[in-house]
Amino acid sequence: MRTISVGLIGFGTVGSGLAEVLLSQKDRLVQRSGLAVRLACVADIMIDELPPQFAGTKLTKDAREMINDPEIDIIVELIGGIEPAKTFVLEAIAAGKHVVTANKALLSQEGKEIFAAAADKGVEVGFEASVGGGIPVIKALKEGLVANNILSIMGIMNGTANYILTRMTDEGIPFADVLKDAQELGFAEADPTYDVEGIDTAHKLAILMTMAYGMNITHNDIATEGISQVEPMDIEFAREFGYRIKLLAISKNHGDNVEARVHPTMVPESHLLASINGAYNAIHFTGDTVGNVLLYGLGAGKIPTGSAVAADVMDIARNIEFEAVGRVPSLSYLPEEIKDITITPMDDLACPWYFRISAKDKPGVLASIAGVLSEYDISIESVIQKGRQETGPVSIVISTHTAPEVAVHAALEKIDHLDVVSAPTVKIRMLDETVSFEG
Amino acid sequence: MRTISVGLIGFGTVGSGLAEVLLSQKDRLVQRSGLAVRLACVADIMIDELPPQFAGTKLTKDAREMINDPEIDIIVELIGGIEPAKTFVLEAIAAGKHVVTANKALLSQEGKEIFAAAADKGVEVGFEASVGGGIPVIKALKEGLVANNILSIMGIMNGTANYILTRMTDEGIPFADVLKDAQELGFAEADPTYDVEGIDTAHKLAILMTMAYGMNITHNDIATEGISQVEPMDIEFAREFGYRIKLLAISKNHGDNVEARVHPTMVPESHLLASINGAYNAIHFTGDTVGNVLLYGLGAGKIPTGSAVAADVMDIARNIEFEAVGRVPSLSYLPEEIKDITITPMDDLACPWYFRISAKDKPGVLASIAGVLSEYDISIESVIQKGRQETGPVSIVISTHTAPEVAVHAALEKIDHLDVVSAPTVKIRMLDETVSFEG
Numbered sequence: 001m002r003t004i005s006v007g008l009i010g011f012g013t014v015g016s017g018l019a020e021v022l023l024s025q026k027d028r029l030v031q032r033s034g035l036a037v038r039l040a041c042v043a044d045i046m047i048d049e050l051p052p053q054f055a056g057t058k059l060t061k062d063a064r065e066m067i068n069d070p071e072i073d074i075i076v077e078l079i080g081g082i083e084p085a086k087t088f089v090l091e092a093i094a095a096g097k098h099v100v101t102a103n104k105a106l107l108s109q110e111g112k113e114i115f116a117a118a119a120d121k122g123v124e125v126g127f128e129a130s131v132g133g134g135i136p137v138i139k140a141l142k143e144g145l146v147a148n149n150i151l152s153i154m155g156i157m158n159g160t161a162n163y164i165l166t167r168m169t170d171e172g173i174p175f176a177d178v179l180k181d182a183q184e185l186g187f188a189e190a191d192p193t194y195d196v197e198g199i200d201t202a203h204k205l206a207i208l209m210t211m212a213y214g215m216n217i218t219h220n221d222i223a224t225e226g227i228s229q230v231e232p233m234d235i236e237f238a239r240e241f242g243y244r245i246k247l248l249a250i251s252k253n254h255g256d257n258v259e260a261r262v263h264p265t266m267v268p269e270s271h272l273l274a275s276i277n278g279a280y281n282a283i284h285f286t287g288d289t290v291g292n293v294l295l296y297g298l299g300a301g302k303i304p305t306g307s308a309v310a311a312d313v314m315d316i317a318r319n320i321e322f323e324a325v326g327r328v329p330s331l332s333y334l335p336e337e338i339k340d341i342t343i344t345p346m347d348d349l350a351c352p353w354y355f356r357i358s359a360k361d362k363p364g365v366l367a368s369i370a371g372v373l374s375e376y377d378i379s380i381e382s383v384i385q386k387g388r389q390e391t392g393p394v395s396i397v398i399s400t401h402t403a404p405e406v407a408v409h410a411a412l413e414k415i416d417h418l419d420v421v422s423a424p425t426v427k428i429r430m431l432d433e434t435v436s437f438e439g
Numbered sequence: 440m441r442t443i444s445v446g447l448i449g450f451g452t453v454g455s456g457l458a459e460v461l462l463s464q465k466d467r468l469v470q471r472s473g474l475a476v477r478l479a480c481v482a483d484i485m486i487d488e489l490p491p492q493f494a495g496t497k498l499t500k501d502a503r504e505m506i507n508d509p510e511i512d513i514i515v516e517l518i519g520g521i522e523p524a525k526t527f528v529l530e531a532i533a534a535g536k537h538v539v540t541a542n543k544a545l546l547s548q549e550g551k552e553i554f555a556a557a558a559d560k561g562v563e564v565g566f567e568a569s570v571g572g573g574i575p576v577i578k579a580l581k582e583g584l585v586a587n588n589i590l591s592i593m594g595i596m597n598g599t600a601n602y603i604l605t606r607m608t609d610e611g612i613p614f615a616d617v618l619k620d621a622q623e624l625g626f627a628e629a630d631p632t633y634d635v636e637g638i639d640t641a642h643k644l645a646i647l648m649t650m651a652y653g654m655n656i657t658h659n660d661i662a663t664e665g666i667s668q669v670e671p672m673d674i675e676f677a678r679e680f681g682y683r684i685k686l687l688a689i690s691k692n693h694g695d696n697v698e699a700r701v702h703p704t705m706v707p708e709s710h711l712l713a714s715i716n717g718a719y720n721a722i723h724f725t726g727d728t729v730g731n732v733l734l735y736g737l738g739a740g741k742i743p744t745g746s747a748v749a750a751d752v753m754d755i756a757r758n759i760e761f762e763a764v765g766r767v768p769s770l771s772y773l774p775e776e777i778k779d780i781t782i783t784p785m786d787d788l789a790c791p792w793y794f795r796i797s798a799k800d801k802p803g804v805l806a807s808i809a810g811v812l813s814e815y816d817i818s819i820e821s822v823i824q825k826g827r828q829e830t831g832p833v834s835i836v837i838s839t840h841t842a843p844e845v846a847v848h849a850a851l852e853k854i855d856h857l858d859v860v861s862a863p864t865v866k867i868r869m870l871d872e873t874v875s876f877e878g
Contacts, residue, residue, distance in 0.1 A: 136583020144575020310586035
């Protein structure tokens with residue numbers, strides 16, 4: 001029986017999870033492939049010995065030693081971040097090793113260089129674990145949906161942000177309090193910026209768009225807004241309108257241009273994405289042949305991520321065994337088919353909106369606000385006026401029909417300068433399924 | 440550029456859908472694989488000519504002519520049913536052709552013979568479209584979740600049954616009326632037995648269990664109950680208890696034995712499966728490494744099914760090109776690893792229950808019923824008494840804590856013989872997530 005040797009760079013949470021998965025699933029992988037997968041070596045500068053169950057695995061502090069070891073077939077990079085991950089990945093490719101990584105920051109920023117190097121060298125780069133944790137979403141897009149023009153991508157792709165929004169929704173407590181608690185429970189990192197500001201979600205959307213449309217894109221091309229400004233009262237008003245607030249990645253394919261954005265979104269409670277709670281992720285595709293498809297599962301976690309990394313390792317192991325490296329292009333389209341496609345400017349988009357306006361409780365306030373909206377052709381769907389007190393501002397909450405970004409920005413600029421308005425207006429985009437799926 | 444030639448048996452709804460998909464996605468498939476897929480020939484006894492867009496495709500009334508044509512690489516069987524499909528599939532395999540089929544009845548009944556023949560001959564059998572329409576669920580199970588011991592399978596796998604239950608739930612109208620309407624709208628077949636009696640769902644569960652556990656099973660091994668006895672009032676009572684009624688396929692892996700059953704199930708409304716409506720399907724797996732995963736999409740339909748068949752064709756085409764036939768075993772485990780595993784007898788199972796008892800409106804009725812339940816150690820969770828009228832029976836609706844099948848059958852036998860009970864008791868199993876996922 002052939003043995004495929006894996007070298008692992010990074011024995012942190014995800015790395016040690018992979019090691020555990022390869023050990024616990026060892027016999028199953030043989031039964032399903034006839035191949036033995038061996039964790040031959042681990043490189044990690046932080047540890048001096050491996051747990052006893054990995055006695056057969058070599059430990060080194062020098063990743064290059066492993067990269068240059070001719071016995072290693074596949075290098076798994078699980079250190080995260082741009083450097084030194086990028087250097088190790090490129091050196092592994094240059095040494096003719098196949099690479100598996102969960103590093104979405106690296107791929108969404110440096111993917112072009114990495115995939116070009118891999119194509120030149122004739123090695124594979126697997127990255128199932130970079131989006132949606134253990135959910136087999138990359139394989140679905142590359143293979144299961146191969147006969148589809150992907151018309152839209154929509155998803156909840158960050159478990160930390162979804163966990164925070166779910167607890168804010170269920171318990172009515174502010175963002176900062178939930179975040180602090182999530183950090184104590186290990187659901188959020190000490191520096192939560194990437195997760196709560198939508199950057200991690202943008203990394204993942206960039207990877208999915210590359211593969212769905214066969215295009216060059218980095219996460220810097222994606223308009224990104226996080227959830228740190230979402231307040232419990234917005235969640236409560238959303239509920240009154242029949243919506244949940246979710247941090248969504250949204251892309252729609254208009255043929256010669258494609259939308260790409262990450263922002264808090266009011267999702268109708270009848271939509272499946274409104275029911276995705278806690279640390280779960282869900283990614284929704286619309287394809288021109290398959291219609292709507294949604295894939296759901298844990299978006300992170302030591303062992304679920306290990307499931308995805310192990311699946312990539314097996315895919316490559318089978319290709320090694322069958323001398324079929326390159327059988328499916330890494331990015332789903334052949335390298336020469338990957339094009340530049342224009343990103344639709346945000347200013348060209350339109351959607352229904354939620355506004356929360358802080359106004360003085362005086363006669364004529366609503367008339368003034370409605371007058372400005374009308375001036376910009378923004379059509380009101382419904383209005384709730386809340387928080388009427390003896391003194392102090394009231395919240396005027398408005399949902400609109402579909403209105404262009406440009407008009408909304410101009411109208412709110414004017415509304416926020418009205419004498420009767422006492423604080424900047426909060427605006428949240430609403431999901432319009434008609435617009436989303438039939439664009 | 441290499442051309443892979445496909446022969447299609449059956450140009451009905453699904454067959455013509457595949458032809459359309461191969462035509463509309465022709466360029467995309469080239470861009471994603473470097474291979475051209477050509478629909479070389481169609482065999483169908485019912486038609487005399489193909490639509491004009493398929494001018495390059497030969498039409499025959501004799502499937503054997505195509506099976507024996509050395510230019511054909513892959514035979515796609517889309518006629519459905521056992522015969523002559525089985526004969527054509529076995530003859531195609533014997534002729535050294537790869538086979539793709541959407542025929543769940545055939546595979547769940549005759550799969551053992553077909554897959555053995557294919558393994559002997561060294562050809563592939565693709566069947567992504569046999570479960571979940573266009574949802575790439577077979578590929579997920581074979582490859583994406585390769586590093587998982589599947590602990591449970593749970594799903595809504597028949598779009599017709601789910602469509603009927605959804606309309607019964609939304610509109611409060613009886614099964615027979617919705618079925619009639621569904622037939623007129625083309626959502627149900629003239630003979631709906633397979634769909635509404637759970638047989639089609641059992642076919643699909645048998646296929647998934649084969650692959651998930653590496654076991655021999657046919658749909659005859661699966662305890663199957665359909666939805667034709669579900670009444671609007673049960674749906675309404677379910678709602679009062681916070682549940683939806685869904686036709687679920689359920690399998691739990693207990694290691695040395697596995698559960699396998701299809702029946703109407705009360706699903707807590709907080710569970711994602713309760714939100715799967717209309718003709719959509721959703722399949723939920725729990726794996727020991729990935730945790731919970733759910734895949735959602737259209738479970739049928741001409742073009743979505745074509746998406747799945749085309750994905751299988753591409754998979755085989757890539758294996759032909761790379762001389763990697765057999766790269767992934769057809770049933771996810773190597774043929775020699777597929778075992779006989781005992782199906783847990785239904786009598787050994789236990790779950791929470793819903794009972795609707797038709798009783799005379801007399802003092803002491805509830806005491807008699809509760810007395811019998813207590814005698815069999817069945818613990819009541821809640822009781823609703825409805826329909827109190829001047830004359831005629833009342834409905835006593837009871838939800839129970841987890842109770843064994845055997846005790847429930849014996850207790851209801853006794854209850855139905857009480858003087859005060861006027862009609863056979865309706866019983867519906869309730870989903871207990873704790874039991875379902877941690878079995």
